[in-house]
Amino acid sequence: MRDPVTLAIVVTDAPELHSRLLATLHAALPRVGVLDPGAFACDLAGTEDLLGAPARVARNVLARCTLVGARASAGIAPTPFVARVLAERTPPGEVRSVDDGRAFLAALPLDVVPVDPKVHEELRLLGLRTVGEFADLPRGSVFDRFGSAVARAHALARGEYGDMVRASAPLRRIRARRAWDDAIGSREQLVFALRVVVDEISAALARDGFAALRLELRLDRESAGPLRIERTVLPPTREAAALLRSLRWALEERAELGLVTGCALEVPEVEAARGRQIGLFAPDGAREEEAIATARYLRAKLGKGAVLRARVADDSARLPERASEWVEVIA
Amino acid sequence: MARIEGRFGVHALARGHTSERHRSELVIATKSSLDRVIGGGLVAGEPIAFVGPPSVGKLQLALRATASAQAQGGMAAWIDPTASFDPLAAQRANVDLDRLVVVRARGTGLALAAAAALRSEGFRLVVVDVGDPAFGGVNVDDIAPALSAVRGSPAALLVVAGERGRRLAIPTFVFERVAWERRFDRTVGWSFAVGRAHTSDRALFCVTSLEGALADLGTRADLATVAV
Numbered sequence: 374m375r376d377p378v379t380l381a382i383v384v385t386d387a388p389e390l391h392s393r394l395l396a397t398l399h400a401a402l403p404r405v406g407v408l409d410p411g412a413f414a415c416d417l418a419g420t421e422d423l424l425g426a427p428a429r430v431a432r433n434v435l436a437r438c439t440l441v442g443a444r445a446s447a448g449i450a451p452t453p454f455v456a457r458v459l460a461e462r463t464p465p466g467e468v469r470s471v472d473d474g475r476a477f478l479a480a481l482p483l484d485v486v487p488v489d490p491k492v493h494e495e496l497r498l499l500g501l502r503t504v505g506e507f508a509d510l511p512r513g514s515v516f517d518r519f520g521s522a523v524a525r526a527h528a529l530a531r532g533e534y535g536d537m538v539r540a541s542a543p544l545r546r547i548r549a550r551r552a553w554d555d556a557i558g559s560r561e562q563l564v565f566a567l568r569v570v571v572d573e574i575s576a577a578l579a580r581d582g583f584a585a586l587r588l589e590l591r592l593d594r595e596s597a598g599p600l601r602i603e604r605t606v607l608p609p610t611r612e613a614a615a616l617l618r619s620l621r622w623a624l625e626e627r628a629e630l631g632l633v634t635g636c637a638l639e640v641p642e643v644e645a646a647r648g649r650q651i652g653l654f655a656p657d658g659a660r661e662e663e664a665i666a667t668a669r670y671l672r673a674k675l676g677k678g679a680v681l682r683a684r685v686a687d688d689s690a691r692l693p694e695r696a697s698e699w700v701e702v703i704a
Numbered sequence: 705m706a707r708i709e710g711r712f713g714v715h716a717l718a719r720g721h722t723s724e725r726h727r728s729e730l731v732i733a734t735k736s737s738l739d740r741v742i743g744g745g746l747v748a749g750e751p752i753a754f755v756g757p758p759s760v761g762k763l764q765l766a767l768r769a770t771a772s773a774q775a776q777g778g779m780a781a782w783i784d785p786t787a788s789f790d791p792l793a794a795q796r797a798n799v800d801l802d803r804l805v806v807v808r809a810r811g812t813g814l815a816l817a818a819a820a821a822l823r824s825e826g827f828r829l830v831v832v833d834v835g836d837p838a839f840g841g842v843n844v845d846d847i848a849p850a851l852s853a854v855r856g857s858p859a860a861l862l863v864v865a866g867e868r869g870r871r872l873a874i875p876t877f878v879f880e881r882v883a884w885e886r887r888f889d890r891t892v893g894w895s896f897a898v899g900r901a902h903t904s905d906r907a908l909f910c911v912t913s914l915e916g917a918l919a920d921l922g923t924r925a926d927l928a929t930v931a932v
Contacts, residue, residue: 561852566712614825621823660858661803664779664826668805671820675813681806683791697791702805 378417378427381448381456382434385411386465390443397437402430406453412460414453431468439466450474454529458485474532479505488526492519504530545581548639549573556595556632563592563633564621570638571617578611583643585609590620591639595632609644614663622670668702677701732773732829732860736920737907738765741899742877745772746829746860751851753844753863753872754898756879758836761896761911762864764918766831767797769862770804778828779803781821781859785810785842786835797918810842818850822857830859836866844869876901882908895921 380402384394388411395413398405402424404416415434417427424430431447438445448459449470455477463469471477478485481504483496501507508530516524549570557563567590578585586609592600604619620638624630672680681699690696708716733745746752746769754762770780780803782789787808791801805827809817814832821830835841844865851874854861861874868876878901885893893913897906908921921927 565716569712618824660826661779662826663824664781664805667781667820667824667826671807671809671817674816674820675807675809679808679813681808682804683789683794683801683806685791685795685801688792688795693790693792699806 377451379450379453379456380415380417380427380431380434381408381450381453381460382413382415382431382438382445383411383448383457383460384438384443384445385461387411387443390441393441394438394443394445397441398434401434401437408453408457412457414456417449428468428470431470435466435468450477452529452532454487455532475505475508475530476532478530478532479503479508483507486526486530488519488523492523495519508532545577546639547574547577547581547583547585547643548637549577550635550637552593552635553633556634558630558632560624560630563630564617564624567620567636567638568613568617570636571613571620574638574640575611575613575616578640578643578646581643582646583640584611584646585616585640585642586644587640587642588616588619589639589641590623591637592630592633593635593637594630595634597631600627600630608662609646611646615666618663618666665702672701672703730858732769732776734765734768734772736765736768736909737923737926738898738909740923741905741907742875746862748828748860749855749857751854751861751863751874753865753868753874753876754879755865755868755876756896757881758839758866760879760881760894761898761909761918762879763793763833764797764911765898765909766833766862766864767794767799768918770794770829770831771798771800773829773860774800774803776828778859779805779826780829780831781817781827782806783814783817783821783830783832784808785814786833786840788833788835811846814842814846815849818847818861819853822850822853822859822861825858827859829862831862831864833864834866838866841866845871848872880906885910885912897924899924 382398384390391410395407398413398415402415403420406414408414417430427449431449435445435447444465446460446463446465447468448456448463449468450456450459451474455471455474459469459471459477483493483501483504485504486507496507507527510527512524512527515527551570553566557566585606588604588606590602594600602623604623606616606619610616668680680702682702684698684700685696686698687696705717730748731745733739739745742752754766756762773780782804784806785808789806794801807817818830818832821827832847834844837843844863847863848871863874877898880897882895882897884891885895891913893911895908895910897908899906906924908924908927910919910921
């Protein structure tokens with residue numbers, strides 16, 4: 374089994390650099406989790422052969438953070454909690470490491486333990502002043518008196534409870550591009566050719582569990598500058614048909630496209646893909662969304678009162694206008 | 705072939721028999737003798753036209769086809785430039801009105817609506833009822849720009865018109881009234897025949913005006929067999 378080693382990186386003076394720091398850490402290390410804004414935990418277990426000793430890794434990471442403009446401090450410990458506490462007590466630009474987390478925490482004041490202020494007060498009334506005194510309490514008694522949350526903090530104080538680093542996947546650019554030897558002059562041919570690119574994008578979205586919220590299409594043209602098209606996809610989807618339909622409508626809005634020699638399609642904004650109800654016995658039940666999207670498009674083109682759904686209000690009415698009601702498909 | 709695949713992807717080319725194998729999944733059968741006359745039913749990705757004089761029964765069969773398309777689990781679009789769609793008649797023909805989108809578009813909007821519905825992959829059937837130009841209908845040729853969207857579409861296109869179009873070259877089935885049915889000196893219904901102009905086989909139907917019900921009488925060949 375791998376020995377647990379956690380590197381904590383803490384930046385206190387520049388919280389606005391959080392996202393840039395996260396990207397920097399993602400580029401340097403395999404498993405990076407976010408503890409708080411400006412506080413990161415990196416699981417270094419098993420990486421020594423590949424990346425070098427943890428202290429060396431920490432110095433490299435601090436150097437990268439400096440390039441971003443952040444003055445960070447690093448702590449190396451067996452558990453994320455100890456590593457973070459250590460990093461918070463280390464001057465910026467320096468690295469400190471401890472092997473025995475419990476011994477390191479023992480002398481620190483009780484405020485370090487992450488519990489409710491009321492519990493802090495109660496522990497002080499019991500005469501406890503340091504983390505070590507709190508850690509020496511019997512585990513069962515702490516659980517019985519204060520409950521599971523304080524029992525968890527008690528385990529942290531003993532340096533035993535290793536919170537897993539919840540690593541988030543680094544954001545990847547989801548894009549695809551194609552270049553064609555013969556320029557495409559027809560809109561229909563272009564849509565057909567874009568189908569391949571959209572399929573690739575759809576597969577990438579499916580792989581990461583995302584749905585596209587925004588599309589950016591760049592068309593390289595033979596005798597003119599690149600044509601850039603932006604589309605917002607609502608509702609967000611990763612269905613190739615829906616993405617292609619959105620692009621098709623964008624292309625149809627342009628009177629002249631010119632001779633297209635290549636394209637680059639990118640998804641700059643995504644959100645987590647949501648499930649949807651599919652009619653179990655209806656083979657095309659899932660296509661209803663497509664139909665509604667078409668109705669929305671036609672309403673935008675044709676105006677109010679053009680895309681309707683009928684309902685029979687009274688099948689025995691004498692006047693035909695009272696027999697049925699018409700409602701907009703898209704309100 | 706390699707060049708086409710390199711340009712448009714490996715799915716751009718398919719052998720003919722592959723399409724044939726899936727043809728049965730694309731057919732919208734009306735479960736009437738009309739299916740035998742039109743070759744099994746309406747087919748997704750193919751256009752078809754019902755042409756005939758007013759009040760002969762074109763819309764009755766179009767509604768029946770719509771109900772069949774919905775019965776297969778899909779939605780249907782009804783392009784209605786004359787705003788003459790009758791929800792009550794549709795309901796009597798077992799059309800699910802919740803899964804029918806009616807689009808009232810004229811002029812260039814007519815072709816736009818038909819093309820958008822055919823391309824959307826959300827519909828199984830797109831019906832365009834152009835009406836009779838003599839009674840406020842639009843010219844059937846107005847939908848010609850939408851025909852390029854039919855091929856490859858998961859929906860079938862059904863055009864209901866009073867007369868043939870000059871620019872519209874699609875399989876056309878002609879509706880002819882056969883006889884009026886009279887009882888006690890009152891007209892209580894009529895029968896009509898449907899078929900291609902250059903063939904002799906016809907599907908025969910009878911409409912009773914009391915209930916507005918459509919009765920399937922079989923094909924002309926069937927009736928000849930019975931008579932013998």
